[in-house]
Amino acid sequence: MSEKRGRGQRQEPEALEGPQTRTVQQVEQIPVSDLIPYARNARTHSEQQVSQIAGSIQEFGFCNPVLIDAHNSIIAGHGRVMAANLLKLETVPCIRLTHLSDAQRRAYILADNRIALNSGWDDDLLSQELANLTEEEFDVGLLGFDETELLKAIGFEDDGEGELKALDVRPAPKMTWVLIGIPTVRFGEINAQIEAIAATDASFVETTVNDG
Numbered sequence: 001m002s003e004k005r006g007r008g009q010r011q012e013p014e015a016l017e018g019p020q021t022r023t024v025q026q027v028e029q030i031p032v033s034d035l036i037p038y039a040r041n042a043r044t045h046s047e048q049q050v051s052q053i054a055g056s057i058q059e060f061g062f063c064n065p066v067l068i069d070a071h072n073s074i075i076a077g078h079g080r081v082m083a084a085n086l087l088k089l090e091t092v093p094c095i096r097l098t099h100l101s102d103a104q105r106r107a108y109i110l111a112d113n114r115i116a117l118n119s120g121w122d123d124d125l126l127s128q129e130l131a132n133l134t135e136e137e138f139d140v141g142l143l144g145f146d147e148t149e150l151l152k153a154i155g156f157e158d159d160g161e162g163e164l165k166a167l168d169v170r171p172a173p174k175m176t177w178v179l180i181g182i183p184t185v186r187f188g189e190i191n192a193q194i195e196a197i198a199a200t201d202a203s204f205v206e207t208t209v210n211d212g
Contacts, residue, residue, distance in 0.1 A: 027065055029091040032084050035066065036073045040106075043113045045079040052144050053083035059142050065093040067112075075105060076112045127153045 045053075057080070066077030074081060075097055084092045100108060130153050134140055140150065151157055 025095040030094040
């Protein structure tokens with residue numbers, strides 16, 4: 001028998017036993033107009049981010065269902081519902097969570113947003129993955145990375161005065177970039193600096209950056 005614990009105290013996860021678990025749910029198509037935003041939702045969504053979510057839905061489909069309670073109140077997915085309104089979708093896929101207490105529901109709304117922020121990136125793998133996608137002419141502008149992040153991924157940064165400078169971490173040699181997410185005007189600067197690097201570093205001779 002597990003020990004009793006005080007309210008709000010941490011507890012090691014317990015294995016779920018048997019076919020009746022608290023995570024088995026059915027996906028329902030619910031009219032967007034029937035979904036009720038949580039009035040005390042502390043997570044904000046800018047117009048830019050909602051547009052990014054909408055672009056993602058258009059490209060990949062509505063892959064991540066909205067989580068709702070028994071009364072159609074949104075638990076997780078406020079941004080996706082805002083994007084659905086932007087796209088004028090009539091219904092969206094939802095999963096109804098009925099096993100949560102009121103306190104658990106409110107706590108999960110915070111946890112679902114905050115825990116995801118505690119992850120990080122493997123910069124080398126991210127750079128390679130972005131490279132592979134851009135070589136396949138996939139629009140990396142759909143991935144949510146801003147210009148600063150994309151420049152860093154290829155080994156450059158803005159010095160704050162409109163000039164680009166190479167970072168110590170540089171792109172792998174023989175890598176062709178088609179970074180649609182970066183304004184075309186910057187490619188001339190990047191190519192010029194890569195040529196300068198290549199003049200003293202033979203491994204970078206075949207590295208190119210272009211706008212497709």
